[in-house]
Amino acid sequence: MRFRIIILVVVMITCGAIILGCGGEQKTADYNIAVIAKSTGSDFWQNVKRGVNAAAIEYNTNVTFIGPENEEDWSAQNTMIVSAVARGADAIVLSAIDYELTRDAVDAAAAAGVRIITIDSGVDSGNVSAFIGTDNTEAGRLAGKAALELCEDTPAVLGLVNYSESTENVREREDGLRAFAAENGMTVAAVANVESNTESATAGAKKLLSEHPEINVIIGFNxxxxxxxxxxxxxxxxxxxxxxxxxxxNVVSVGMLETGEMDALIVQNPFAIGYLGVKSAVELLGGKDIAAVDNTSIIVVTKENMFEPEVQRILFKFW
Structure with a gap:
């Protein structure tokens, strides 16, 4: 009797699974999507990857996630684009290191029938179907606004620590900041353009602060x-x-915010950028219309609001 009950339960579960599988809304997409980041080592890109993987599971699609060792190696990134096409990618989701020098590789991929979506930072090509990421001009303005408020009544003299001028989101962030500064009587004293790593950024920031003692605001752009x-x-x-x-x-910069070395962080939503990049690629390949631009959220985090539950969720990636 017990054996019959077990068999009956198994049959009922199996039938239920079949019914749910047939009747429920199951998202399936047998596509090959190559996500090519600027690099893979930072917390930002690891959280983009988490979003990519979440979308890959939800939409039952094949996804690869790769990027060069550093955010200056546009040549390696172009090689990755060529390789993705050769491996049969249906779509490439790309964060371009170089706005102009990546164009030929992107155009060649599009000519081979691959759909192109950019995330985080765009490329100078008419073959891009959509951009998903931060409104970087607005983010630059928010950085300026945060600095102005933190200076209170003291005139703000700015030093900027930025990376490759050939990357689109870098230009947009600095343009947004400069526009806000000009509108609000803030002065940009000097800029250090350095390689996108901690050592170069530290050296560049120290050089600015040593050579320009008038600087009372210093801003880092990634x-x-x-x-x-x-x-x-x-x-x-x-x-x-x-x-x-x-x-x-990341954990270190949030610690610096708590102890006072940093005063404000302009925090993006990398998980959403990765997730929406893959989601949009699946929809595009499935014949759906997608928005040409999909801006993800930005939040300004200070010592005063960093312990609020919503801010904690964003800082520590509890999506």
Missing amino acids: EWMTLGVGYAVQDMGLSEEVVAVGFDS
């Missing part, structure tokens, strides 16, 4: 630049004299 700014302020003992604003977040 995760590595932010760490460099924070370390420079820390090493030079300037946390009381200099307002430090950065982009993106």
Whole structure:
């Protein structure tokens, strides 16, 4: 009797699964999607990858996630685009290192029938179907606004620590900041353009602060630049004299915010960028219309709001 009951239960479960499989809304997409990032080492790109993987599971699609060792190696990234086409990618989701020098590889991929979506940073090509990412001009303005508020009544004199000028989102962030600064009587004293790593950013920030003692605000434009700014302020003992604003977040920069080396972080939503990049690629390949631009969220985090539940969720990636 017990054996019959077990068999009956198994049959009922199997039938139920079949019914649910046939009657429920199951998202399936047998596509090959190559996600090519600027690099893979930072917290930002690891959280983009988490979003990519979540969408791959939800939409039952095949996804690869790769990127060069550093965010300057546009040549390696172009090779990755060529390789993705050769491997039979149906779509490439790309964050372009170089706005112009990546164009030929993208155009060749499109000519081979591959659909192109950009995330985080775009490329100078008419073959891109959509961009998903931060409104970087607005993010730059938010950095300026945060600095202005933190300076209170003191005139703001800015030092900027930025990376490759050939990357689109870099230009847009700095353009947004400069526009806000000009509108609000803020002065940009000097800019250091450095390689996108902590060591170069720290050296660049220290050089700015040493050569331009009038600087009372220093801004870093990505995760590595932010760490460099924070370390420079820390090493030079300037946390009381200099307002430090950065982009993106990780455990170290959040710690710097708590201890005072950083004063504000402009935090993007990398998980959403990765997730929506793959989702949009699946929809595009399935014949759906998708928005040409899909801007993801930005939040300004300071010591005053960093412990709020919603901010904690964003900082520590509990999506």
